[in-house]
Amino acid sequence: MMQFWLATILFVILGLTPLVLATMMNRRQRRSSTRETAQ
Amino acid sequence: MNYGYLTVLVVYLIVVLGVGVWGLKRESYDGYTVAEHNVGLPLSVGSFFATYISSATVVGFVGYTTLNGAAIFPTYFWGFALGWITLTLAAARMRGLGLRTVPSLFQARHKSSGLRAISAAVIVVAFVFSVMTQLVAGSIVLNVVVGIPQVVALVLLAVVLTIYTVMGGLVAVIRTDFLQGGLILVAVLSAFAVVVANVGGDLFRIEADQSNLFQGSITSPVDVIAFLLIAWGGVAAQPYYLHRFFAAKDAFTARQMIGVGALLATIVYLAIMFIGMALPQLLPSDQLGDSAMIAFGLDQGGILGSLLLIGIVCAVQSTVDSALHLAGVYTTEDIIVRFRSTMTEDTKLFLARSVTAILGVVCMGGAIYFVISGGEFIVTLLNLWLGTLSSAILIPLYGSLLWRRATALGALCSSVGGFLGYFTTLMLTEYGGVQVPGHPIFYGFGISLAAMVVISLVTKPVSDPEVNRIFFGDAEEPNQVTSP
Numbered sequence: 001m002m003q004f005w006l007a008t009i010l011f012v013i014l015g016l017t018p019l020v021l022a023t024m025m026n027r028r029q030r031r032s033s034t035r036e037t038a039q
Numbered sequence: 040m041n042y043g044y045l046t047v048l049v050v051y052l053i054v055v056l057g058v059g060v061w062g063l064k065r066e067s068y069d070g071y072t073v074a075e076h077n078v079g080l081p082l083s084v085g086s087f088f089a090t091y092i093s094s095a096t097v098v099g100f101v102g103y104t105t106l107n108g109a110a111i112f113p114t115y116f117w118g119f120a121l122g123w124i125t126l127t128l129a130a131a132r133m134r135g136l137g138l139r140t141v142p143s144l145f146q147a148r149h150k151s152s153g154l155r156a157i158s159a160a161v162i163v164v165a166f167v168f169s170v171m172t173q174l175v176a177g178s179i180v181l182n183v184v185v186g187i188p189q190v191v192a193l194v195l196l197a198v199v200l201t202i203y204t205v206m207g208g209l210v211a212v213i214r215t216d217f218l219q220g221g222l223i224l225v226a227v228l229s230a231f232a233v234v235v236a237n238v239g240g241d242l243f244r245i246e247a248d249q250s251n252l253f254q255g256s257i258t259s260p261v262d263v264i265a266f267l268l269i270a271w272g273g274v275a276a277q278p279y280y281l282h283r284f285f286a287a288k289d290a291f292t293a294r295q296m297i298g299v300g301a302l303l304a305t306i307v308y309l310a311i312m313f314i315g316m317a318l319p320q321l322l323p324s325d326q327l328g329d330s331a332m333i334a335f336g337l338d339q340g341g342i343l344g345s346l347l348l349i350g351i352v353c354a355v356q357s358t359v360d361s362a363l364h365l366a367g368v369y370t371t372e373d374i375i376v377r378f379r380s381t382m383t384e385d386t387k388l389f390l391a392r393s394v395t396a397i398l399g400v401v402c403m404g405g406a407i408y409f410v411i412s413g414g415e416f417i418v419t420l421l422n423l424w425l426g427t428l429s430s431a432i433l434i435p436l437y438g439s440l441l442w443r444r445a446t447a448l449g450a451l452c453s454s455v456g457g458f459l460g461y462f463t464t465l466m467l468t469e470y471g472g473v474q475v476p477g478h479p480i481f482y483g484f485g486i487s488l489a490a491m492v493v494i495s496l497v498t499k500p501v502s503d504p505e506v507n508r509i510f511f512g513d514a515e516e517p518n519q520v521t522s523p
Contacts, residue, residue: 015305022298
């Protein structure tokens with residue numbers, strides 16, 4: 001039973017990682033391009 | 040014959056054909072191949088998600104979970120999620136290349152048209168088998184649920200998707216994917232809601248044997264690693280998804296397409312897993328396995344039965360149209376056009392459409408042959424070619440994309456070595472009766488990785504400023520300023 005919930009939690013973490021990564025990477029790229037434009 | 044389901048099916052086919060071909064402007068070759076590199080986030084997400092969810096997901100994964108419980112995680116789900124993470128990390132770089140096809144990456148990076156043609160041939164053959172198996176699977180569902188003869192069902196599915204793919208290219212594929220993705224999501228979530236209504240709080244009552252990760256295809260920790268490799272490699276090297284990066288309008292869209300698409304896929308997988316866990320409480324044991332989802336839909340009937348039927352048809356068509364489109368485009372762009380580089384864009388467009396139509400007819404004919412002859416080996420052929428895709432494409436592709444020291448000979452040996460490593464080991468174990476330790480994927484992946492690293496390191500890299508700029512973001516050499 002415990003094993004099942006741990007497996008599910010691991011999958012949810014892995015499954016949400018792309019959204020978190022994409023959002024962070026896009027935000028960083030936007031910030032750096034804004035900085036370049038300002039200079 | 041069930042005339043209610045038949046009406047729902049015919050209405051769906053008319054609507055999807057209309058969405059595919061309605062309002063299409065005169066198309067360019069760039070539009071046909073990569074939708075002018077201009078697809079926004081909603082359509083990109085819809086297309087990635089719909090292409091991702093195949094009949095294997097809706098029918099096969101539910102069936103696997105009814106029999107093997109939590110083993111679905113190490114067999115498929117964890118590896119797929121690792122594949123999504125890899126795609127997210129590669130998205131911006133792939134989009135930045137501005138290419139039209141995945142195999143053309145090898146020519147852009149290594150100036151190797153041979154490697155480009157080999158990888159295109161591997162992908163096209165894999166897709167032809169993929170299209171045939173999906174069509175056969177879809178026609179079985181229509182035969183069981185609607186009651187129409189299997190060959191008629193197969194022709195209906197194939198003709199509709201071939202027409203809109205040939206007429207509209209990637210634009211039509213993406214548009215119909217968006218509609219199909221929405222319908223798949225509604226169908227799976229509705230089935231989940233009905234399961235919850237039937238079992239209530241018992242949904243979370245997981246039996247001890249369902250909690251065991253080591254059952255079904257997984258018998259040891261070594262199997263966990265083998266299946267993680269297959270699932271991860273199968274997603275990360277899958278041209279369906281990589282091609283969507285070229286179509287996205289910019290790097291931000293390419294990344295977020297995977298981010299949001301993975302979120303939707305996670306939700307659908309969780310719903311499918313819980314449906315599979317609960318169905319043993321609702322169905323007799325002889326209806327578990329691959330027939331479980333169809334038996335559940337038939338048992339419920341009415342709106343849910345119709346939604347599940349359309350969801351499964353959508354899952355089949357959204358995957359098959361992408362495979363057929365890429366097979367047509369890659370045969371044209373990466374193989375035929377290489378022999379006649381003077382072709383105009385209009386000639387290429389006509390050629391791509393003709394090749395797509397011919398492949399559509401060939402796949403339909405092949406699938407009908409398998410239905411009539413009752414051949415089972417088509418599934419074996421598909422598994423063989425999908426494993427080959429992971430072994431022959433994954434390492435050369437990502438090695439070329441991310442590793443500056445990778446050379447053309449290293450990538451070529453990695454691709455051919457990976458293919459031979461996997462193919463030979465699989466043939467020896469499956470048909471030669473030879474006991475080979477470990478899983479065939481270890482040989483394919485291991486040889487591919489070793490060949491890429493060793494041969495690249497012992498061969499001389501070609502330093503090309505253009506390649507370094509496109510692939511690794513090197514700044515161009517400043518022009519020398521001479522004082523007047």
